[in-house]
Amino acid sequence: MSSEFDVDPSLISTVSQFFSKKSGHEVVVQAEAEGLLRDLWQATEELGLPLVGVDEEAGGNGGTLLDILTIVKLAAQNAVPLPIAETHLAAWLLARSGQKVSEGPSTIVPGSPRDTLALRAGVLSGIAYDVPWARHVDRIVALVPDETGSNQVVEFSPASCVVTPGTDLAGQARDKIELPDVAVTSAASTISAEQLNERGALVRAAQIAGGLEAVSNLTRNYVGERVQFGRPVGKFQAVQQHVVVLAQMATMTELSVTRAGRAAATRPASFEVYATKLVANENARIAVRAAHQAHGAIGMTQEYRLQQLTRRLHAWRSEFGTEVQLALRLGAAVAEAGTFARIATDDNNHLEV
Amino acid sequence: MQLEATELTADELALQREVREFLDKRLEPGTYELGLGMTGATDPDFSRDLGARGWLGMALSSTYGGHDRTAVERLIVVEELLARGAPVSYHWIADRQSGPSIQKWGTEEQRQKYLPGIASGELSFAIGMSEPDSGSDLASLRTKAEPTEGGWVINGTKIWTTGALTATHILALFRTSEHKHEGLTQFIVDRNSPGLTISPIPFIDGSREFCELSFENVFIPDSERLGDIGTGWAQNTGELVLERGGVDRWMSAVTILEHWAADPAIRDNPLALADLGSLAAKEWAFHGLSLSIARMVDEGKSPVTEAALVKEMATRYEQDCVEAVLRHWDRAPDLTSDDPHEALLARALLVSPSWSIRGGTNEILRTIISKGLASA
Numbered sequence A: 001m002s003s004e005f006d007v008d009p010s011l012i013s014t015v016s017q018f019f020s021k022k023s024g025h026e027v028v029v030q031a032e033a034e035g036l037l038r039d040l041w042q043a044t045e046e047l048g049l050p051l052v053g054v055d056e057e058a059g060g061n062g063g064t065l066l067d068i069l070t071i072v073k074l075a076a077q078n079a080v081p082l083p084i085a086e087t088h089l090a091a092w093l094l095a096r097s098g099q100k101v102s103e104g105p106s107t108i109v110p111g112s113p114r115d116t117l118a119l120r121a122g123v124l125s126g127i128a129y130d131v132p133w134a135r136h137v138d139r140i141v142a143l144v145p146d147e148t149g150s151n152q153v154v155e156f157s158p159a160s161c162v163v164t165p166g167t168d169l170a171g172q173a174r175d176k177i178e179l180p181d182v183a184v185t186s187a188a189s190t191i192s193a194e195q196l197n198e199r200g201a202l203v204r205a206a207q208i209a210g211g212l213e214a215v216s217n218l219t220r221n222y223v224g225e226r227v228q229f230g231r232p233v234g235k236f237q238a239v240q241q242h243v244v245v246l247a248q249m250a251t252m253t254e255l256s257v258t259r260a261g262r263a264a265a266t267r268p269a270s271f272e273v274y275a276t277k278l279v280a281n282e283n284a285r286i287a288v289r290a291a292h293q294a295h296g297a298i299g300m301t302q303e304y305r306l307q308q309l310t311r312r313l314h315a316w317r318s319e320f321g322t323e324v325q326l327a328l329r330l331g332a333a334v335a336e337a338g339t340f341a342r343i344a345t346d347d348n349n350h351l352e353v
Numbered sequence B: 001m002q003l004e005a006t007e008l009t010a011d012e013l014a015l016q017r018e019v020r021e022f023l024d025k026r027l028e029p030g031t032y033e034l035g036l037g038m039t040g041a042t043d044p045d046f047s048r049d050l051g052a053r054g055w056l057g058m059a060l061s062s063t064y065g066g067h068d069r070t071a072v073e074r075l076i077v078v079e080e081l082l083a084r085g086a087p088v089s090y091h092w093i094a095d096r097q098s099g100p101s102i103q104k105w106g107t108e109e110q111r112q113k114y115l116p117g118i119a120s121g122e123l124s125f126a127i128g129m130s131e132p133d134s135g136s137d138l139a140s141l142r143t144k145a146e147p148t149e150g151g152w153v154i155n156g157t158k159i160w161t162t163g164a165l166t167a168t169h170i171l172a173l174f175r176t177s178e179h180k181h182e183g184l185t186q187f188i189v190d191r192n193s194p195g196l197t198i199s200p201i202p203f204i205d206g207s208r209e210f211c212e213l214s215f216e217n218v219f220i221p222d223s224e225r226l227g228d229i230g231t232g233w234a235q236n237t238g239e240l241v242l243e244r245g246g247v248d249r250w251m252s253a254v255t256i257l258e259h260w261a262a263d264p265a266i267r268d269n270p271l272a273l274a275d276l277g278s279l280a281a282k283e284w285a286f287h288g289l290s291l292s293i294a295r296m297v298d299e300g301k302s303p304v305t306e307a308a309l310v311k312e313m314a315t316r317y318e319q320d321c322v323e324a325v326l327r328h329w330d331r332a333p334d335l336t337s338d339d340p341h342e343a344l345l346a347r348a349l350l351v352s353p354s355w356s357i358r359g360g361t362n363e364i365l366r367t368i369i370s371k372g373l374a375s376a
C-alpha cells in the first residue's frame, strides 16, 4: 500500500549512489585523521541533504521526517563521516523555536546528566559533555534552562567555547565544551529536553539501521568469496547462521525505524521511538558479534571496511538511550498500563514512556 | 531484504474493535482454559461461534462459504484470539492452512464439499506429513498411495500429527511414485476411514494432541486427491508463507506476559521491568514484521524467505519470553497448580522447546533463508 510517507525512490537512489561514491574506505580513514572533510560536506550540502526535514519557511529544504531518516540511514550505510544527523537535530530544534536555520555543519548538545549549561540574563555558562563534532562545526545548538527554569534554545560558535577534544569509538569528534559567560541570543523552546532526546533516539536508530544493512551485505558478500576447505565459507551452515542473523537484525531494525518514523510524524510516539532505539541497540550488539565472527581476522583490521561500520554501531548504541535505560523506561510504562498484548495488537497503544 | 511499513486502515481498525467486543463477552476471563498461542484448547462450540461471526475461512471465497477477506484482516482476528489464549485448536489448521490449500488446488467438488464446513467451524483438519523416518527430510517419506479401482490404497505411518484425535479430516502427503519430490501427492483423508488407526503420543506436558496414524490398506477415493498426481511437494512449499510468517510464531507466550505485566510486584523490581521493557519492544517489532508480510500476501507477493526469516527469530523470542518470566520466579512453577497462570507457565516451560521445531526446525529455516538471500 502506498502512503503519504513513502520516500521518493529517485531520492533514495541518488543519495545512495552519491554516498557510496563519496564515502569509500579511504575517505573515512582520512576523516578519522583530519576531522570534518569540508569538501565532502560542501558536496552533501549542494544536494541539499542536511536540511531536509526542516520547513522551508525556517530556511530548511522541506520534506518529511521519513525523508531525513532515509538520508541519515543511507549515510550510515556508507559510514559517511559527516554530522548530518547532528545538523538535522540542531536545525530542527532551531526551526521549532521559530528561529531561522542556515547552512554549514552544526551540532547539538545531546544533554548528559553531568551537563551544567545554564542561561542567566542572556549569558550562557557551564559545561556540556560528549558533544559530537563540536570542534569542527560552524555552530552548536543547545536546549538550556533559563533562570525561571523554562527551556531556551541557544546557538553559539565553538570558537566561543573552551573545547576539550575527545573521540567516540568510531574516531569521530566527541568533545567537552566549556562556556565562560558567553552572551547569546535565545528563543523560548516549544521542545522539551525529552522530545529532543526522543528525536535523537529516532535519528540514531535510523543510523543503526543503515549500519546494520551495510554490515549484513558486506558479510554476505565476504563469505561468498572467502574460500577455505575448498569452498566458500558461506557454504558452511555454521557460517550461514551468522548471515541469517545479520539479515534478521537488519530487516527488523529497518522496519521498526520506518514504523516509528511514521508514527512520530503523526502523533505522540514515545513508545514506538524508544522501542525502536532499544531494538536497534540490541540488534546492533548481536550483529556486530556475528559479522566479526563470520569475517575472521580480516574484519579486525583497520584496513578493512567492517570496523568503520561496527565502531559506528557501538557509538550510536551508546547515545540517546542505552539498553538498560530504555528497557527500564519501557518496562515501567508497560507495567503501569498493565497490559502486554495491546502493544502488539494496537497500532497506537497510547503508552507514554 | 526490506519489508514495507504499513498501518491498519480505518476499516481494519473497525474490524479489530468488533472482534474485541465479541471476545470480551464470549471469553470472559476465568471461563475458559487459557492456551499458549495456536495450541489453545479444543472447543468446537467456540470455533462454530467464530465461524458464525465470519471469522473463520476469512480469506476463502464467498462462493464456498468464505468471506473474501484479506490476510491482514485474518491477522487482526488471530491476534485478538491469541492475545487471549483463546481455545483455537479445533479450527486452527483448517483455517490457517487446509482451507486455503483446498481452495487453491482442489476441484470444484472438493471446494464445495469442504470449504463451507471449514468456514463455519464444523470441520477440523490435521496435517499428515511427518513420518518416523522423515522429519526435516520430508521428501524422503515412504507412506504409499497405490492406485486401485476408483482410488488409492494407503499403507504406512504418519507421526506427530497434531490434533488428529479430534480432527474430522487429515490433509496428508503420500508417496505416489519413486521420484523424490515429484512422487508426492496430497490427499484429503476422512478421519473415520476404515483401516486408519489414530493413537495419541503423550506430549511432554501430559497433553494428548500429538498422534500417530497407522494406515492399513486404507482406501481413498480418487475424488479426494488434491491437485495433479505428483504436485504435493509444490503445493506444500506454496503454503509455507501462511504457515510461517504469521503472528502465531511470536504470540505463544503472550498470555503469560499479559499476566506478568499486570502483576503489581514487578513495579518496584528494576530487573523485571527491564526484562519486560525489552520484550515489549520486540513484541512491537514482530507485530510490524507479520503485518508487513500479510500485506505483501494481499498484494499478491509470495514472501517465502521473509516468512522463514521472521519465524526463525520469532520462535526464539517466544522462548525468551518464557525464560524472562521464569527468571523472576523463586521456584519452579507447578503444572498442577490451582492457579491457572502458574500451571500455564509450567506448561510453557516444558513445551517451549517445541516452538522452534514445529513447522520446520530453525536449522532448516536458516538454510532456506540463506538460499533465499543468496538468490535475491
Ligand SMILES: Cc1cc2nc3c(=O)[nH]c(=O)nc-3n(C[C@H](O)[C@H](O)[C@H](O)COP(=O)(O)OP(=O)(O)OC[C@H]3O[C@@H](n4cnc5c(N)ncnc54)[C@H](O)[C@@H]3O)c2cc1C
Pocket: A237, B126, B127, B128, B129, B130, B131, B134, B135, B136, B137, B159, B160, B161, B162, B163, B354, B357, B358, B359, B360, B361, B362, B363, B364
Ligand atoms: C509440537 C509439534 C507439532 C507438530 N505437528 C505436526 C503435525 O501436525 N503434522 C506433521 O506432519 N508434523 C508435525 N510435527 C513434526 C515437525 O514437522 C518435525 O518435528 C520437524 O519437521 C522436524 O523433524 P524431526 O522432529 O524428525 O527432526 P529431525 O529432522 O530428525 O531433526 C533432528 C535435528 O537435526 C537437525 N537437522 C536435520 N536435518 C538437518 C540439516 N539438513 N541441516 C541442519 N540441521 C538438520 C534438526 O534441525 C534438528 O535439530 C510437529 C512437531 C512438533 C514439535
